[in-house]
Amino acid sequence: MGPIFALACKDLRLLVRDKVGFFFVFGFPLLFGLFFGVIFKGAGSSQGAITILVVDDDQSEASKALIGKLTSAAEVKPIVATYDAAVDQVRKGERVAYVRIPKGYGESARRPFWGTPPAFELGVDPARKAEAGMIQGVITQYAVRDVMKVFSDPDALRKQTATAIEEVSKAEDLTPVQKGIMTAFFGALDSFMSLTLTPGVAATDGGAASDGNKEGAEAGASIGIGGWEPVRITVNDVRADRRLSSKPNNPMDITFPQCLVWGLMGCSAAFGISLVVERTRGTLIRLRLAPIARWHILAGKAAACFLMLLAVSGVMLVFAMVAFGVRPENYGMLAVAILCSAICFVGIMMLLSVCGKTENSAGGIGWSVLLMMAMIGGGMMPLFFMPKWMQSVASISPIKWTVLSLEGAVFRGYTVTDMALPCGVLLGIGVVGFAVGARLFTWQEGSS
Amino acid sequence: MPPVLTVSGLIKSYDGVRRAVDGVTFDVKVREIFGLLGPNGAGKSTTIHVVVGLLVPDGGEVRIGAPGGSSGPPTDPAVRSRVGVAPQALAIYEELTGEENVRFFAQLQGLRGSELRNRTAAALQFVELHDRRRDLARTYSGGMKRRLNLAAAIVHDPQFLFLDEPTVGVDPQSRNAIFENILALRERGLTVMYTTHYMEEAQRLCDRVAIMDQGRILALDTVDGLVRAHGGKSVVVAALDGREARIESDDPISELVRLKQSGPLRDFRLEQPNLERVFLNLTGRQLRD
Ligand SMILES: Nc1ncnc2c1ncn2[C@@H]1O[C@H](COP(=O)(O)OP(=O)(O)OP(=O)(O)O)[C@@H](O)[C@H]1O
Ligand SMILES: [Mg+2]
Numbered sequence: 115m116g117p118i119f120a121l122a123c124k125d126l127r128l129l130v131r132d133k134v135g136f137f138f139v140f141g142f143p144l145l146f147g148l149f150f151g152v153i154f155k156g157a158g159s160s161q162g163a164i165t166i167l168v169v170d171d172d173q174s175e176a177s178k179a180l181i182g183k184l185t186s187a188a189e190v191k192p193i194v195a196t197y198d199a200a201v202d203q204v205r206k207g208e209r210v211a212y213v214r215i216p217k218g219y220g221e222s223a224r225r226p227f228w229g230t231p232p233a234f235e236l237g238v239d240p241a242r243k244a245e246a247g248m249i250q251g252v253i254t255q256y257a258v259r260d261v262m263k264v265f266s267d268p269d270a271l272r273k274q275t276a277t278a279i280e281e282v283s284k285a286e287d288l289t290p291v292q293k294g295i296m297t298a299f300f301g302a303l304d305s306f307m308s309l310t311l312t313p314g315v316a317a318t319d320g321g322a323a324s325d326g327n328k329e330g331a332e333a334g335a336s337i338g339i340g341g342w343e344p345v346r347i348t349v350n351d352v353r354a355d356r357r358l359s360s361k362p363n364n365p366m367d368i369t370f371p372q373c374l375v376w377g378l379m380g381c382s383a384a385f386g387i388s389l390v391v392e393r394t395r396g397t398l399i400r401l402r403l404a405p406i407a408r409w410h411i412l413a414g415k416a417a418a419c420f421l422m423l424l425a426v427s428g429v430m431l432v433f434a435m436v437a438f439g440v441r442p443e444n445y446g447m448l449a450v451a452i453l454c455s456a457i458c459f460v461g462i463m464m465l466l467s468v469c470g471k472t473e474n475s476a477g478g479i480g481w482s483v484l485l486m487m488a489m490i491g492g493g494m495m496p497l498f499f500m501p502k503w504m505q506s507v508a509s510i511s512p513i514k515w516t517v518l519s520l521e522g523a524v525f526r527g528y529t530v531t532d533m534a535l536p537c538g539v540l541l542g543i544g545v546v547g548f549a550v551g552a553r554l555f556t557w558q559e560g561s562s
Numbered sequence: 563m564p565p566v567l568t569v570s571g572l573i574k575s576y577d578g579v580r581r582a583v584d585g586v587t588f589d590v591k592v593r594e595i596f597g598l599l600g601p602n603g604a605g606k607s608t609t610i611h612v613v614v615g616l617l618v619p620d621g622g623e624v625r626i627g628a629p630g631g632s633s634g635p636p637t638d639p640a641v642r643s644r645v646g647v648a649p650q651a652l653a654i655y656e657e658l659t660g661e662e663n664v665r666f667f668a669q670l671q672g673l674r675g676s677e678l679r680n681r682t683a684a685a686l687q688f689v690e691l692h693d694r695r696r697d698l699a700r701t702y703s704g705g706m707k708r709r710l711n712l713a714a715a716i717v718h719d720p721q722f723l724f725l726d727e728p729t730v731g732v733d734p735q736s737r738n739a740i741f742e743n744i745l746a747l748r749e750r751g752l753t754v755m756y757t758t759h760y761m762e763e764a765q766r767l768c769d770r771v772a773i774m775d776q777g778r779i780l781a782l783d784t785v786d787g788l789v790r791a792h793g794g795k796s797v798v799v800a801a802l803d804g805r806e807a808r809i810e811s812d813d814p815i816s817e818l819v820r821l822k823q824s825g826p827l828r829d830f831r832l833e834q835p836n837l838e839r840v841f842l843n844l845t846g847r848q849l850r851d
Contacts, residue, residue, distance in 0.1 A: 116669065116672065116674075117669070117670050117672075120666060120670060121670075124658070124662075127658065128655060128657050131657045131658075131698075395653070395655075395656070396649060396652060396653040397654065397655060399616060399647075399651075400647075400670075401670065402616060403615075403616065403647050404642065404667070404670035404671060405639040405640075405642040405643040405670075405671065406670060558616070558617060558618070
């Protein structure tokens with residue numbers, strides 16, 4: 115282990131001191147990320163709204179008005195859909211949530227103080243807690259705002275109160291005690307409003323003041339007074355199966371794996387070239403003269419390259435998380451994907467090291483090969499932008515599998531079985547690449 | 563004294579046609595400074611590379627042993643740690659400091675802890691680079707790099723040192739220091755094999771010298787032995803009236819006396835036979851064309 119450690123330390127030190135190599139390992143991928151990050155950030159404001167599906171079972175004026183209000187809301191972007199379609203899309207992970215406006219919503223909106231209001235149904239993936247809470251808040255706010263309108267219209271309210279008293283007396287599902295309390299309450303409310311909310315008083319208040327009243331009423335309502343529940347929302351857990359179709363949570367979810375791939379490519383190129391440099395600068399002679407086995411030399415190079423690949427991955431991950439709010443869905447899977455990718459790129463490094471006899475030819479050939487792989491493998495442009503035939507050609511590129519495994523962990527919600535294919539391919543490339551590269555690596559100067 | 567290195571019938575060709583080393587046989591004794599003297603392309607470096615196991619010979623055998631111990635091929639790890647090599651082509655990392663270079667090569671030799679520190683410092687002191695040890699090798703002059711190359715060869719205290727033209731580009735002062743140090747190392751029991759195309763170096767440093775040309779060893783003996791056998795006679799070069807006379811003689815003094823008596827002798831110079839002359843006599847060419 116001693117010589118491998120010494121070899122690896124030496125290589126890491128050399129890479130850090132090699133400005134060009136270091137730039138391609140860290141600088142370029144960061145620039146790549148910043149570039150796309152800024153582009154996506156600019157487009158981000160209009161994409162801030164969560165698209166939700168709205169199922170209108172009520173088909174009343176009130177429900178249509180509610181949809182209208184949701185449309186003008188900044189937080190959400192409603193799309194009307196049928197119930198089945200809505201459930202399906204949420205289950206596939208294509209949309210975050212659906213909201214079902216219940217039958218009888220319009221009816222209950224006109225008598226907000228009494229009777230159990232029919233429940234909204236919010237269908238959302240239990241993993242999306244933050245979004246669920248946000249949508250619940252938005253629905254409550256807009257539905258209650260609708261209800262509260264009655265307060266800014268005293269006449270309508272007084273009419274409502276009268277109807278309420280009448281309905282209470284006729285109601286069969288209320289006990290006599292409840293009937294008594296309710297009748298007394300509505301009676302008191304009626305006389306209270308005849309005193310304070312006379313048209314004259316309301317008129318002097320003016321528009322702005324009545325607006326202020328409205329806000330106050332809303333605040334109270336949303337807290338909920340004494341179990342009074344103007345809007346009921348039942349949450350339906352629709353577990354999204356992301357494999358069916360999975361969307362990134364954040365535009366940078368797509369860019370992060372791509373940046374990382376550039377870092378990995380830069381790293382494997384730097385170390386591949388460094389093995390060529392050992393030969394051209396004559397230091398390979400000294401390594402071969404040392405009382406260590408040849409595999410020690412290659413293992414030292416591989417270990418240094420592997421560590422650097424992990425370091426690059428770590429730096430890129432922190433960068434993506436801090437600068438662009440990327441939140442990988444599964445950190446364990448991400449660790450697996452990064453490990454497998456690093457092993458793959460160690461193999462690629464070994465292959466690159468036998469690409470050329472001089473530093474320049476190795477660098478030139480190495481980078482051309484890497485760029486080709488990046489181009490067809492989705493390292494420059496996400497694969498889904500490409501024509502279908504290109505997407506199938508991409509399978510020959512290790513870049514595709516690297517990106518896929520990383521995406522799997524970041525937003526595709528891959529399970530262990532989903533991960534097996536890309537990770538298996540990556541490990542295979544790593545092992546075969548290393549074996550072939552090590553086999554082709556010429557130790558002697560001047561072949562005989 | 564028993565030989566510590568035996569080389570027999572060594573053949574090496576790079577292209578399969580022309581032999582860079584063509585049947586070389588010699589041995590090196592313990593605590594000897596053995597010189598390989600020859601012009602560019604003679605096959606000195608190739609010989610060294612085959613001897614230390616960097617190149618596989620096309621024919622012949624190399625065995626390196628330790629005093630009192632067994633012997634083995636140069637690729638044997640036990641042999642390797644007893645051998646230090648300073649290749650002709652500099653083998654150092656330009657982007658590491660002198661100290662980092664030496665320490666790294668010492669680590670590869672298995673040195674640890676305080677031994678690693680002490681040996682690294684000693685090797686740098688040996689080549690007089692201690693003051694510059696914290697500077698990147700890239701910033702060294704050509705001669706300093708050559709000295710660093712030497713430090714990396716001796717850091718693990720080898721028993722057998724192979725130096726392939728260790729003084730190319732080194733100024734006379736540092737060169738003298740290197741010579742003194744090599745002689746000091748020999749006093750400590752080291753055996754040295756040394757290649758050069760400077761006959762003065764071979765003459766001053768080496769106990770025995772092999773004269774090499776076109777892949778073959780033409781002669782091998784002590785410097786005196788070579789001069790006696792192949793150097794020819796001393797030459798008296800005399801400036802007489804209007805002409806220069808070159809007279810070979812076994813007795814140059816009486817020859818001068820004779821010239822003085824026969825006419826005006828304006829100037830004279832005595833050319834003693836040396837390795838240069840040995841080479842000229844052996845090959846018909848100057849050592850440096
Ligand atoms: N790597 C190589 N590939 C092909 N031919 C080589 C190689 N190295 C040396 N040769 C050839 O082998 C012959 C011997 O070269 P070598 O380097 O051993 O000579 P040398 O005595 O060390 O010369 P110098 O004093 O210039 O160092 C030369 O003809 C040279 O052209
Ligand atoms: Mg040479």
